[in-house]
Amino acid sequence: MRTVRAALVQAAWTGDKESMIKAHEEYARQAAEQGAQVICFQELFYGPYFCQVQDSEFYSYAESVPGPTTERFQAIARETGMVMVLPMYEKEEGTGILYNTAAVVDSDGSYLGKYRKTQIPHVSGFWEKFYFRPGNLGFPVFDTAVGKVGVYICYDRHFPEGWRALGLNGAEIVFNPSATSAGLSEYLWNLEQRAAAVANEYYVGTINRIGIEDLGDDDFYGQSYFADPEGKTVGEPGSRHSDEVIVRDLDMELMETVRTRWQFYRDRRPDAYGDLVKP
Numbered sequence: 244m245r246t247v248r249a250a251l252v253q254a255a256w257t258g259d260k261e262s263m264i265k266a267h268e269e270y271a272r273q274a275a276e277q278g279a280q281v282i283c284f285q286e287l288f289y290g291p292y293f294c295q296v297q298d299s300e301f302y303s304y305a306e307s308v309p310g311p312t313t314e315r316f317q318a319i320a321r322e323t324g325m326v327m328v329l330p331m332y333e334k335e336e337g338t339g340i341l342y343n344t345a346a347v348v349d350s351d352g353s354y355l356g357k358y359r360k361t362q363i364p365h366v367s368g369f370w371e372k373f374y375f376r377p378g379n380l381g382f383p384v385f386d387t388a389v390g391k392v393g394v395y396i397c398y399d400r401h402f403p404e405g406w407r408a409l410g411l412n413g414a415e416i417v418f419n420p421s422a423t424s425a426g427l428s429e430y431l432w433n434l435e436q437r438a439a440a441v442a443n444e445y446y447v448g449t450i451n452r453i454g455i456e457d458l459g460d461d462d463f464y465g466q467s468y469f470a471d472p473e474g475k476t477v478g479e480p481g482s483r484h485s486d487e488v489i490v491r492d493l494d495m496e497l498m499e500t501v502r503t504r505w506q507f508y509r510d511r512r513p514d515a516y517g518d519l520v521k522p
Contacts, residue, residue, distance in 0.1 A: 245495040247389045249416065249446075250274035250282040250325075253467045254486045255454035256291045260304065263289045264312060268319055270488050275323035277490045280350070281389045283328035283418040285452045285467075286397050287343065290332065292422040292452065295459035297373040305334035305341050309354045313346045321352035326387045328394060330420040332374075333359070343375045343396055345420060350388035358383055360396040361405055368424065368461060369398070382408040390415040390495065397421040400435050400449070401428075403442070404519070410443035410508070415498060419449040424461030432466060433480075440470040444502045446477075446493050453484055469493065472501040 252270045257263045267284055274282050286292070289312060293301035306312060308331055320327050326349055333344035343360035359378025363371045382405055384393045393414035395405050400419050409417050419436055423429070432451070440447040446469060453465040468480035469491045477491040502508070 247416070247493045247495055248278045248280050249389075249448060249469065249491060249493050250277070250279035251448050251450045251467045251469070251481070251489045252282065252284050252288075252487075253450055253453055253465045253481050253489070254285065254288075255452065255463075256456050260289050264315065268315070271316070271319050271323060271325065271327065273488050274490055275325055277488070279325055279490050281326040281328075281387065281392065281416070283394075283420055283448055283450055284330055285450045286330045286420040286422045287332055288330050288420070291456045291458055292463070293458060294371045294374055294422075295368050295456070295461060297370045301374065302334075302341065305332040307336050308333040308344050308346050308357050313348065313354060317348050317352040317354060320348045320350060324350045326350050326389050326392065328392070328418050328420070330394075330396065333357070340376050341374060342378060343371070344378075345394045345396060345418075347385045347387070347392060347394065349385075355385045355387065356383055358394040358396070360399060362399050362402050364398045366427075368427070368459060371398070382412055384409060384412040384414045393417040395419050397423065400439065401431075403439070406439040406443050410445060414443075414445050415495060416446045416448060416493065417443075419447060421449060421451045422463060423451045424459075425464050426461070429464060432464075433468075436468075437470040437474040437476070440472055441474040442507065444472045444498060444505065444507060446471055446495075446498075453482075453486065472498050
């Protein structure tokens with residue numbers, strides 16, 4: 244049986260970037276001690292979720308990807324032998340354009356590439372168009388030591404097209420790092436990612452931060468979890484209020500069982516879907 248031991252990290256904002264990075268270095272080592280082979284952090288993991296306000300001072304959190312933070316975790320990947328998904332605030336070299344990005348690092352520390360968040364919200368408490376340009380790298384799937392890994396970031400999850408594109412590109416595990424607060428979309432949290440796992444017949448690991456941050460009174464409610472290709476959670480979700488490293492075993496052979504049972508990819512009708520991509 245092919246099994247991947249995978250980890251998610253949900254954490255509260257510590258108050259500064261350096262302490263947040265150091266905390267995640269420790270979380271990664273904790274996951275490795277539990278045998279994790281791949282790990283993903285939450286959206287914009289080393290900072291607060293500053294999109295609750297519109298203030299250019301937070302542009303200072305952006306850095307090149309790959310860059311200094313990527314390099315620190317490349318060293319951790321080499322040390323632990325884990326694949327790492329690192330959601331960060333990217334400032335593109337040369338242009339200075341800002342993106343909401345996740346870098347992917349293989350278990351030997353090699354940088355494999357990045358995904359840039361495709362759909363960018365701009366509603367009360369989520370003023371993301373002030374900070375990010377929509378992604379322009381498509382829906383890459385990375386060939387890692389644990390298999391084919393994709394990334395879809397937070398608000399992206401409301402759009403089924405990207406989930407399907409990742410499946411068509413061969414994804415076996417898709418990570419959805421998020422910063423989701425109570426209220427507006429909490430009722431979708433335990434529904435959408437599980438539905439995406441079923442519809443696309445792969446594993447989804449979805450991560451949410453915790454706590455109330457200084458920039459607003461929104462409660463980030465954790466409850467990070469893995470969903471399997473049958474839409475079931477793998478073990479219990481994370482807690483609502485506590486920092487947590489969630490480690491679960493993913494039975495990768497279940498994908499083949501489900502794809503044999505339900506031939507969703509075979510029975511697609513792309514010739515009939517033209518209207519879906521019209522503006």
